[in-house]
Amino acid sequence: MADEPTATGDGDRSDSADPADSAARVTAEGTRANSAAIAEAFADGPAYVPYLVVGDPDAASSKAYVEALDRGGADVIELGLPFSEPIAEGPTIQEALVRALDAGMTPDRFFAFAEGLDVDAALVCMTYYNLIYQYGAASGPRPFVERAAAAGIEGLVVPDLPAEEADPLREACDEFGLDLVFIVAPTTRGDRLDRIMERVSGYVYVQARLGTTGARSDVSEQTTESLDRLSGYDVPKAVGFGISTGEHAERIVAGGADGVIVGSALVDIVGDGVANDRPTAAVADRLESLSRELKEGAERGYAARVGAAESQ
Amino acid sequence: MSETDTQTTDGTETARRPGRERGREDGKFGRYGGQYVPEALMPAIEELTDAYERYVLDNEDGFMDEFRRRLADFGGRPTPLQRADRLSERYGRDVYLKREDLLHGGAHKLNNALGQALLAKYMGKERIIAETGAGQHGTATAMAAAHLDMPCTIYMGERDINRQRPNVFRMKLNGAEVKPVTTGRGTLKEAISETMRDWAATVEDTHYVIGSVVGPHPFPVMVRDFQAVISEEAREQAREKTGQLPTDIVACAGGGSNTMGAFAGFVDDGAVSLHAVEAGGSTLEVDEEAGVAPNSASLYTGEEGVLHGARTKLLQDRDGQIMESHSVSSGLDYAGVGPELAYLVDEGRVNPVAVDDDAALAGFHRLSRTEGIIPALETAHAFGFLEDHHEELGDRVVVNVSGRGDKDLEAVIEETDQREIAGAPDMSMFTEGI
Numbered sequence: 001m002a003d004e005p006t007a008t009g010d011g012d013r014s015d016s017a018d019p020a021d022s023a024a025r026v027t028a029e030g031t032r033a034n035s036a037a038i039a040e041a042f043a044d045g046p047a048y049v050p051y052l053v054v055g056d057p058d059a060a061s062s063k064a065y066v067e068a069l070d071r072g073g074a075d076v077i078e079l080g081l082p083f084s085e086p087i088a089e090g091p092t093i094q095e096a097l098v099r100a101l102d103a104g105m106t107p108d109r110f111f112a113f114a115e116g117l118d119v120d121a122a123l124v125c126m127t128y129y130n131l132i133y134q135y136g137a138a139s140g141p142r143p144f145v146e147r148a149a150a151a152g153i154e155g156l157v158v159p160d161l162p163a164e165e166a167d168p169l170r171e172a173c174d175e176f177g178l179d180l181v182f183i184v185a186p187t188t189r190g191d192r193l194d195r196i197m198e199r200v201s202g203y204v205y206v207q208a209r210l211g212t213t214g215a216r217s218d219v220s221e222q223t224t225e226s227l228d229r230l231s232g233y234d235v236p237k238a239v240g241f242g243i244s245t246g247e248h249a250e251r252i253v254a255g256g257a258d259g260v261i262v263g264s265a266l267v268d269i270v271g272d273g274v275a276n277d278r279p280t281a282a283v284a285d286r287l288e289s290l291s292r293e294l295k296e297g298a299e300r301g302y303a304a305r306v307g308a309a310e311s312q
Numbered sequence: 313m314s315e316t317d318t319q320t321t322d323g324t325e326t327a328r329r330p331g332r333e334r335g336r337e338d339g340k341f342g343r344y345g346g347q348y349v350p351e352a353l354m355p356a357i358e359e360l361t362d363a364y365e366r367y368v369l370d371n372e373d374g375f376m377d378e379f380r381r382r383l384a385d386f387g388g389r390p391t392p393l394q395r396a397d398r399l400s401e402r403y404g405r406d407v408y409l410k411r412e413d414l415l416h417g418g419a420h421k422l423n424n425a426l427g428q429a430l431l432a433k434y435m436g437k438e439r440i441i442a443e444t445g446a447g448q449h450g451t452a453t454a455m456a457a458a459h460l461d462m463p464c465t466i467y468m469g470e471r472d473i474n475r476q477r478p479n480v481f482r483m484k485l486n487g488a489e490v491k492p493v494t495t496g497r498g499t500l501k502e503a504i505s506e507t508m509r510d511w512a513a514t515v516e517d518t519h520y521v522i523g524s525v526v527g528p529h530p531f532p533v534m535v536r537d538f539q540a541v542i543s544e545e546a547r548e549q550a551r552e553k554t555g556q557l558p559t560d561i562v563a564c565a566g567g568g569s570n571t572m573g574a575f576a577g578f579v580d581d582g583a584v585s586l587h588a589v590e591a592g593g594s595t596l597e598v599d600e601e602a603g604v605a606p607n608s609a610s611l612y613t614g615e616e617g618v619l620h621g622a623r624t625k626l627l628q629d630r631d632g633q634i635m636e637s638h639s640v641s642s643g644l645d646y647a648g649v650g651p652e653l654a655y656l657v658d659e660g661r662v663n664p665v666a667v668d669d670d671a672a673l674a675g676f677h678r679l680s681r682t683e684g685i686i687p688a689l690e691t692a693h694a695f696g697f698l699e700d701h702h703e704e705l706g707d708r709v710v711v712n713v714s715g716r717g718d719k720d721l722e723a724v725i726e727e728t729d730q731r732e733i734a735g736a737p738d739m740s741m742f743t744e745g746i
């Protein structure tokens with residue numbers, strides 16, 4: 001059932017949360033989990049998964065912003081490593097990526113940034129395949145994943161890498177104990193969905209609507225349909241694309257999501273800070289308070305779902 | 313088996329032409345090709361692959377018959393293979409011109425745009441979108457859309473809009489909506505990214521008519537197959553006119569659609585040399601710091617990477633960030649190239665060469681003055697190559713005149729005025745008035 005409160009089978013997660021076992025594993029239901037930290041983030045209650053572009057608008061402010069997300073209750077933080085051709089992003093995130101690139105962000109600086117962060121949340125890197133593919137002396141994705149693991153990155157999201165092309169990266173992630181998160185779109189069905197769910201680990205990124213990233217004022221019906229289609233798969237489902245308020249987060253979690261991914265609404269705050277020349281601390285405060293709102297919304301949604309399930 | 317293979321050969325050869333079928337099975341050309349796109353697009357790409365196999369390869373519902381009929385009636389095919397008398401004399405060998413500039417719209421682009429717009433119709437799509445660099449593909453798509461009565465939106469970099477104004481007018485006259493793209497440097501690369509973003513939001517009722525042999529499978533094979541009519545005709549015409557196959561085929565290469573179209577029919581003829589002429593821009597050196605390559609020579613100098621849905625040769629920096637390319641011709645100004653060309657270059661089957669802006673402009677003026685044909689600036693690169701390298705070529709050279717230069721007149725006036733080009737007319741009377 002789609003709205004079962006503990007939608008992801010806690011048994012598997014506490015299993016994979018055993019830090020002694022970081023090797024790739026397939027749980028009884030066929031779900032992979034490599035990172036104990038990511039598994040834990042989804043273990044009790046809904047996960048709040050914010051995204052920011054690393055280096056936007058510069059490395060020092062960016063560090064303050066990411067740490068503000070953590071204080072605001074982040075369970076997993078998606079760190080965007082900027083690529084020059086971000087075909088899945090809408091204007092808000094495109095502009096942030098340009099700001100970060102202009103300020104000199106590179107893969108090596110990104111890893112150093114991750115190493116210098118003081119946060120509790122599990123870190124996931126979101127970037128495009130060419131940067132992963134080009135990194136390091138040897139060709140192929142392995143050097144990037146090795147470096148990411150050393151920097152404390154627990155998982156990867158690669159929006160231009162469909163399951164069909166993902167095997168080399170999947171192997172490298174298994175070798176170094178990272179999770180590989182795939183995006184499931186409203187158009188993903190049937191065999192494709194199976195192919196993705198065979199390869200996903202950590203959590204699945206449920207794209208709430210068609211199109212590119214960007215904050216929206218409503219939450220799409222496509223989300224509910226997608227969650228229904230995924231209800232038979234035992235892996236945490238985090239919904240993203242367009243979520244911008246605590247009320248959205250509440251509705252999405254009440255509707256069955258195990259987590260909410262929020263990007264553009266947060267990146268908008270950074271962009272507004274740049275446009276209006278606001279002090280870093282003021283921008284960080286806004287990021288922290290929106291994070292609180294989103295996290296509390298998600299928790300209200302979860303409580304409503306548990307309550308509804310119990311009263312049935 | 314596709315009819316395109318049997319149409320122009322004598323029938324006995326069709327079984328032994330694997331080069332014509334390369335990539336159809338799985339979209340891979342050796343290590344190149346593939347489908348690196350956001351998940352939201354994958355179902356659309358699978359649907360398109362299925363439609364390509366049924367309608368294009370198997371001629372279901374007579375698709376290919378209708379395509380050929382429309383290419384003839386609306387497009388004006390076949391285009392001539394013309395002997396260029398002055399160039400033949402100048403270079404001491406027979407130079408033939410495949411006159412794609414005479415195709416409706418003034419460039420080879422209609423072969424593909426009409427094919428894909430018609431396919432979109434067969435697939436039941438209601439709207440088409442496309443990117444454009446020089447505006448030739450946008451123009452061809454706008455024409456095909458009007459011809460087939462479909463609404464059409466064209467994405468074009470802001471900088472290209474300024475460089476290619478006549479084509480922007482033409483698109484609008486044909487009823488297309490032209491959307492300026494302001495990200496990055498506002499050229500082809502950004503226009504492709506932006507069109508992919510539109511498609512990601514509208515895949516259910518929209519077809520993306522990609523303008524070259526680039527992008528995820530099945531685009532590279534499908535665009536090649538639509539453009540292959542160029543070499544199918546040229547092969548037959550060369551045999552009729554000379555009794556033999558050409559020794560060399562020369563075509564400019566941006567993404568490489570006129571290139572693959574001109575090569576496809578000859579790839580299996582090992583004795584025919586294939587030359588892909590890229591834009592050498594102002595220099596082949598790159599500025600890593602600024603992320604700028606002042607050229608668009610991705611086959612000649614590029615390295616393997618993943619861009620716009622395919623693994624191919626790219627202009628990129630050490631980290632894998634895509635460089636800003638440059639060329640005097642908007643249509644060649646692209647940091648990537650079709651994956652099949654990348655493969656054929658690695659295999660040694662295609663000879664990649666770079667011709668700089670100066671040599672291309674000189675080629676532009678030479679063809680205009682001596683043959684009475686004003687070529688597109690893209691095409692002019694092929695004539696720059698001919699001037700410098702004719703001694704390395706055989707006796708029967710075919711140059712693909714991918715398009716005509718009317719769209720480039722403003723740019724040519726400006727660029728010519730900045731250079732000393734032997735035999736070029738004095739342009740100052742135009743620039744002073746500007």
Ligand SMILES: Cc1ncc(COP(=O)(O)O)c(C=O)c1O
Nearest residue numbers: 448566567568569570643714715
């Ligand atoms: C006349 C002409 N030739 C060549 C090109 C380059 O495209 P391709 O390399 O795909 O043939 C263009 C692109 O706009 C063009 O307009």
